[in-house]
Amino acid sequence: MSVSHTGITEQVLAYRPPDPDNKEFEPPKDRALFADPSKKALLSAAKQVRHLTPYIGTELVGVQLSQLNDAQKDELALLVAERGVVFFRDQDITTEGQHELAKHYGIQNRDPNQQDPRHVTIIGRDNDVRAYADFTGEYHADDSHEVNPPAYTMLRMLKTPEYGGDTIWTSQTALFDKLSPTFQQLFEGLHGVHSSEVTFVNSINGGGQPLRPPVRRQHPLVRTHPVTNLKSLFYNPLFVVHIAELKGQESIHTLNFLREHLHSADDLSVRWKWEPGSVAYWDNRTVAHRALPGGYDTSQREGKRTAVFGEKPFYDPNSESLTQQIQRQGGDDVIVKSAEHVKLHFKKAE
Numbered sequence: 001m002s003v004s005h006t007g008i009t010e011q012v013l014a015y016r017p018p019d020p021d022n023k024e025f026e027p028p029k030d031r032a033l034f035a036d037p038s039k040k041a042l043l044s045a046a047k048q049v050r051h052l053t054p055y056i057g058t059e060l061v062g063v064q065l066s067q068l069n070d071a072q073k074d075e076l077a078l079l080v081a082e083r084g085v086v087f088f089r090d091q092d093i094t095t096e097g098q099h100e101l102a103k104h105y106g107i108q109n110r111d112p113n114q115q116d117p118r119h120v121t122i123i124g125r126d127n128d129v130r131a132y133a134d135f136t137g138e139y140h141a142d143d144s145h146e147v148n149p150p151a152y153t154m155l156r157m158l159k160t161p162e163y164g165g166d167t168i169w170t171s172q173t174a175l176f177d178k179l180s181p182t183f184q185q186l187f188e189g190l191h192g193v194h195s196s197e198v199t200f201v202n203s204i205n206g207g208g209q210p211l212r213p214p215v216r217r218q219h220p221l222v223r224t225h226p227v228t229n230l231k232s233l234f235y236n237p238l239f240v241v242h243i244a245e246l247k248g249q250e251s252i253h254t255l256n257f258l259r260e261h262l263h264s265a266d267d268l269s270v271r272w273k274w275e276p277g278s279v280a281y282w283d284n285r286t287v288a289h290r291a292l293p294g295g296y297d298t299s300q301r302e303g304k305r306t307a308v309f310g311e312k313p314f315y316d317p318n319s320e321s322l323t324q325q326i327q328r329q330g331g332d333d334v335i336v337k338s339a340e341h342v343k344l345h346f347k348k349a350e
């Protein structure tokens with residue numbers, strides 16, 4: 001919970017954002033819904049499919065994003081939806097090519113602090129992330145306070161330090177699944193209050209000019225994924241400042257629990273070391289992420305981030321937890337076999 005900020009200064013009081021808040025709309029149908037469930041066009045093109053952890057993260061080796069056909073692009077969306085984040089190295093795609101690729105997946109969103117309408121430039125940071133009102137190292141889902149928070153988000157690094165600046169992603173699908181049934185039932189039906197007030201104030205005090213006014217917006221604390229039909233937490237400590245249905249202290253204690261639940265989930269996370277030309281493509285609906293700051297030459301880190309609007313977050317009580325879905329599909333054995341199938345498929349394609 002990041003309720004602290006750098007203060008209501010004269011600059012904050014005088015500032016008038018140029019644009020109004022975004023209005024709710026229905027984005028184009030999720031491209032993953034057009035994909036062949038076997039994803040064979042994409043997976044057979046890879047020299048290797050590396051699942052980096054059990055719950056989140058797959059690296060496709062030997063695939064160039066610049067060369068994907070439309071069927072493979074749709075299958076990539078499905079793989080991202082299923083695995084939370086998909087990684088690539090040594091990509092030759094240009095910034096223009098990244099813009100074009102984003103168009104396949106939907107309509108690009110614009111972060112309130114985004115200068116170029118086509119992408120966010122990600123830079124290195126050397127902040128003291130433990131300092132008061134510093135949240136630059138905190139877990140978040142990008143722009144979760146928006147009415148249509150991003151669905152698919154791609155980050156491509158142009159330059160990276162030799163070490164430092166890794167990013168960590170954590171599966172909120174798994175975070176929900178690992179809760180006790182009692183806590184699962186408690187959280188289903190509640191709403192997180194997502195606020196951009198902190199980023200608004202800190203941006204202005206840091207010399208920024210945010211495009212839109214700050215907002216507070218409720219989203220389901222447990223949301224349903226429109227493609228996988230899985231329940232996931234939709235929580236992050238940067239933007240979620242309150243649980244709408246709870247009283248003040250109840251909410252504070254619940255948010256503290258959720259933050260600890262997220263920060264202690266090494267087993268549900270993947271940590272990625274960047275190199276120039278590395279790309280991460282994640283499902284911003286179901287994962288939280290944080291960049292690790294400090295300890296390196298920050299001028300050596302630069303990347304381009306593109307993201308497309310997702311649906312307004314919703315909760316379907318008939319959707320499933322991860323464990324429920326695995327059991328319905330026949331248990332862990334089936335999952336292991338399907339993983340083997342992926343591997344066999346790759347061997348066949350070699």
Ligand SMILES: [Fe+2]
Pocket residue numbers: 140141142289
């Ligand atoms: Fe981010």
